[in-house]
Amino acid sequence: MQAAPLVIDVTGINKRFGDKHVVKDLSLQVREGEIFGFLGPNGSGKTTSIRMLCGLLTPDSGRGTCLGLDVLSESAAIKRQVGYMTQKFSLWDDLTIGENLDFVARMFGMQGRREVVDRALEELSLSGRRDQLAGTLSGGWKQRLALASCLLHHPRLLLLDEPTAGVDPKARRDFWEEIHRLSxxxxxxxxxxxxxxxxxxxxxxxxIAYGSLMASGTAAEVVASQQLHTWEISGDNLQGLGQALGQLPGVDLVASFGATLHVSGRDEAQLKASLETFLQGKKLAMSVVSASLEDAFIYLMQGTRDPLHG
Structure with missing residues (x-):
């Protein structure tokens, strides 16, 4: 089966703001129809990277294409084919849903605005709220309106910057069903x-952590790349054990998971021996579990530091 064509293909992308090197030699390839996740701590350069890819910022150096267009010299053309949803709701609270979408359609110079808006309202299940002021919407409905505005001009690429922050679990689930439909x-x-x-x-x-790409691939590949072995510790009175476990030879990570602790390390034999010795005489149980994406994520975070805070 032939691989889908690359929609994003950039190499060695850099961006500085003053003396702060925000994105460092970013290389990224994303294929057509793919849902590609961008993870990393706050301030790690994710938003800056997204803005460079959609034409809102020009990289200082590097090379590559987005939608077949040069990211250094054709940013204006890229913007016309991309839908960008920001972290913060950026439409107008004192306009209705319908008025917001009509305004966006007018900014894009779209023909047949009424039909375009009607279709967007229908596709995102917003028709019944057409005349509701955007400022009165819940987080989930604001999110749905923001997505509708991104899709008005039929973009080939959607760039979504933490789109579900602050919305309830059902709204998050519904949003992701829509994302998979679009994909x-x-x-x-x-x-x-x-x-x-x-x-x-x-x-x-x-x-991505503080400007540098640390790992990439499928979720399974990212987990496997960290080479973590994980044991789950269960039983009563686990509170306060985390710090002691973290000092043991072979332990690289201790994280709470509900009523259990996950203890991970790269040296399997040393980790197992340390845990068995530590648990002797304690009413606790240990069992092997597969390292999760969250284990890998926390481990990666642990290995990086914010250069502004040492």
Whole structure:
């Protein structure tokens, strides 16, 4: 089966703001129809990277294409073919849903605006709220309106910057069903998120920390690349054990998972021996579990630091 063509193909992309090197030699390839997840701590360069890809910022150096257009010299043409949904709701609170969409359609110079808006309202299940002021909408409905505005001009690529922050679980689930529907229709989606369940819904992932790409691939490949062995510790009175476990030889990571602790390390034999010795005489149980994407994510975060805070 022939691989889908590349929609994003950039190499060695850099961006500085003053003396701060925000994006460092970013290389990224995203294929047509793919849902590609962008993970990383706050301030890691995800938003700046997205803005360079959609033509809102020009890279200082590097090379590559987005939608077949040069990211350095053809940013204006890229913007016309991309839908960009920002972290913060950026439409007008004092306009209705219908008025907001009509205004966006007018900015794009679209013909037959009434039909275009009607179709967008129908596709995103907003028709019944057409005359509701945007400022009165809940987070989930604002998110749906923002997505509708991004889709008005039929973009080939959607760039979504933490689109589900602050919305309830049902709205998040509904939103992701819509994203998968768009992907199945051939639209490519690059989405940044902090939610592990959302990251696992992506076809492939990249983890970026303070400007540098640390890992990429499918969720399974990202987990496997960290070479973590994980044991789950269960029982009563686990509170306060995390710090002691973290000091043991072979332990690289301790994380709470509900009523259990996940203890991970790269040296399997040393990790197992340390845990068995530590648990002797304690009413606790240990069992092998598969390292999760969250384990890998926390491990990656642990290995990086914000250069502004040492």
């Amino acid at each position: 199945a229709a051939g639209i490519t989606v690059l989405v940044s998120t902090h939610y592990m369940d959302e990251a696992e819904r992506c076809h492939r992932l990249a983890y």
